Amino acid sequence: MDCWHCRKTAVGTCRFCGRGVCENHAQTQPYILELFKKRETTQVLVVEDALYCGACTPRPDPLDLPELD
Ligand SMILES: [Zn+2]
């Protein structure tokens, strides 16, 4: 796979959208791995430095899925 930005060989894929990124264009962004309920509050398990392509726009907050409550 090639880098989305410069067509060099990618070293990884964006965790959010799956685009390839080379070492020059790889960025990091917190990624929510898991949501879980602990007593009355909802908590999230986050990867602080997940690989990010810089081209996509992950939402800062997860969307509500009220039917799962
Ligand atoms: Zn690149």
Ligand SMILES: [Zn+2]
């Ligand atoms: Zn991306």
